[in-house]
Amino acid sequence: MKQLLLALTLIFFTFVAPSNAVANQKVIYLSYADEDDLPKRLFNGAYFSVTYKTLSTIGQHKKLRYNFTHGKGVRLQNGVPYRKDKGSYVLDTFYFLTTSSNIKLPKVTVSIGKNSTSLEGLKIDGVTLNPDKKFSHILANDFKVTSVDAKKYDKKHNIITFEAEAKYCNIKAFKLQNANEQGFERSKSGIYNSSMTYYAVIPKKYDKLEFTYFNLKKERYMKVKIPVEVIDDSVSTQSDLKPTESKHNIIKIGIAAAVIVVLLLLLIVYRKWWIALFIIFPAGFIALQSAPSEIICVNANTPLFLLPIDNATVFEVLDTQGEFEVKHSVKGFKQITHNKKIGWVSEDDICSN
Numbered sequence: 001m002k003q004l005l006l007a008l009t010l011i012f013f014t015f016v017a018p019s020n021a022v023a024n025q026k027v028i029y030l031s032y033a034d035e036d037d038l039p040k041r042l043f044n045g046a047y048f049s050v051t052y053k054t055l056s057t058i059g060q061h062k063k064l065r066y067n068f069t070h071g072k073g074v075r076l077q078n079g080v081p082y083r084k085d086k087g088s089y090v091l092d093t094f095y096f097l098t099t100s101s102n103i104k105l106p107k108v109t110v111s112i113g114k115n116s117t118s119l120e121g122l123k124i125d126g127v128t129l130n131p132d133k134k135f136s137h138i139l140a141n142d143f144k145v146t147s148v149d150a151k152k153y154d155k156k157h158n159i160i161t162f163e164a165e166a167k168y169c170n171i172k173a174f175k176l177q178n179a180n181e182q183g184f185e186r187s188k189s190g191i192y193n194s195s196m197t198y199y200a201v202i203p204k205k206y207d208k209l210e211f212t213y214f215n216l217k218k219e220r221y222m223k224v225k226i227p228v229e230v231i232d233d234s235v236s237t238q239s240d241l242k243p244t245e246s247k248h249n250i251i252k253i254g255i256a257a258a259v260i261v262v263l264l265l266l267l268i269v270y271r272k273w274w275i276a277l278f279i280i281f282p283a284g285f286i287a288l289q290s291a292p293s294e295i296i297c298v299n300a301n302t303p304l305f306l307l308p309i310d311n312a313t314v315f316e317v318l319d320t321q322g323e324f325e326v327k328h329s330v331k332g333f334k335q336i337t338h339n340k341k342i343g344w345v346s347e348d349d350i351c352s353n
C-alpha cells in the first residue's frame with residue numbers, strides 16, 4: 001500500500017504539478033516606462049502623457065487590451081495607444097486631460113485573453129491657475145490667430161469672427177469673458193494640433209478684442225490682441241446693405257448711358273449699321289444692373305444664422321412668414337436682413353410655393 005501511495009505521489013509531481021505551475025506563471029509584465037519622466041506637477045486643464053512598458057512572454061502584443069479605473073482629476077484622451085515596438089516589449093503612450101488639481105493616475109489593467117496584470121496609479125501634484133479677468137480658459141504650448149473678419153452686428157455692437165490654431169491644447173475650452181454673444185462656428189480637436197473658428201459680439205466702443213491664454217512652455221500668461229476693423233460699417237437698412245457699392249453701380253450705369261448716347265449720335269451721323277452692334281453691350285449692362293433684386297418667401301420659425309456654414313450659430317428666429325430681398329447667395333444659403341440685422345437662411349426654409 002505504501003508503495004502504491006509513493007507511486008501516485010511521484011506521478012503527481014511529475015505530470016500534474018508542472019502543468020499547474022505553467023498555468024500560474026506570469027504572462028504579462030507592466031510598468032511605467034520611466035517613472036522619473038512622469039510629470040512632477042500638472043496644471044488643471046492641460047494635456048499630459050504617460051508611457052507604459054509592457055512585456056508579454058507569449059508575444060501577441062497586438063492583442064493587448066488596456067483598462068483604466070479609479071483615476072482622479074484626469075480624463076483619458078486616446079483609447080488606442082501610440083505604440084513603439086521594442087522587440088521583446090512595447091512602449092504604449094496614453095494622453096490624459098487634467099480636470100482638477102487633485103490628481104491621481106488611474107489603475108491600469110492590461111490583458112491578453114484571460115491573462116492580465118495591473119499597475120496602481122500614482123499621485124501627482126496639481127496646480128490650479130489664478131487667472132486674470134481676460135483669461136480665455138486656454139492652456140497651450142502655442143496659440144495664434146490666423147485670420148479675422150469683423151462686421152457690424154447692430155447699432156451698438158460689432159461681430160468679430162476669427163480663426164485660430166493651437167498646439168497641445170484643449171481648444172474646446174475656449175471662452176471669452178466679456179462678449180455679449182459668442183460660440184464656435186467650427187472646431188477641430190487634437191492633442192498636438194487643434195483649430196477653431198470662433199465668433200463674438202462685442203460693443204462697438206472696443207477697437208480690439210483682447211484675451212489671455214496660459215503658455216505651458218513659458219508657464220506664464222500671454223496676451224492676444226485682435227484689431228476690430230469693420231469691413232462694412234454702413235449696414236443700416238434692408239434696402240441699403242452696401243451703399244458704397246450702390247453708388248459705384250450708379251456711376252457705372254451713368255457711364256454706360258453716356259456711351260450709348262455717343263454711339264447713337266455716331267449712328268445718326270455716319271449711318272453705319274455696325275455701330276449699332278456696340279450699343280448692345282452697354283445696354284445689356286444697364287439692363288442687368290437695373291433688374292430687380294431676387295425676392296424670396298421665408299417660412300415662419302426659420303432660424304437666422306450668423307454665417308452661411310453648417311452648424312452655424314442661430315442669433316434670431318423669424319416669427320412669421322415673410323418676403324425678403326436677397327443680398328447675397330452662396331451654396332445652400334441666402335443672405336437677408338431682419339430687424340436691421342444681417343443673417344443667412346437655409347434654402348431649405350424658403351417657401352415651397
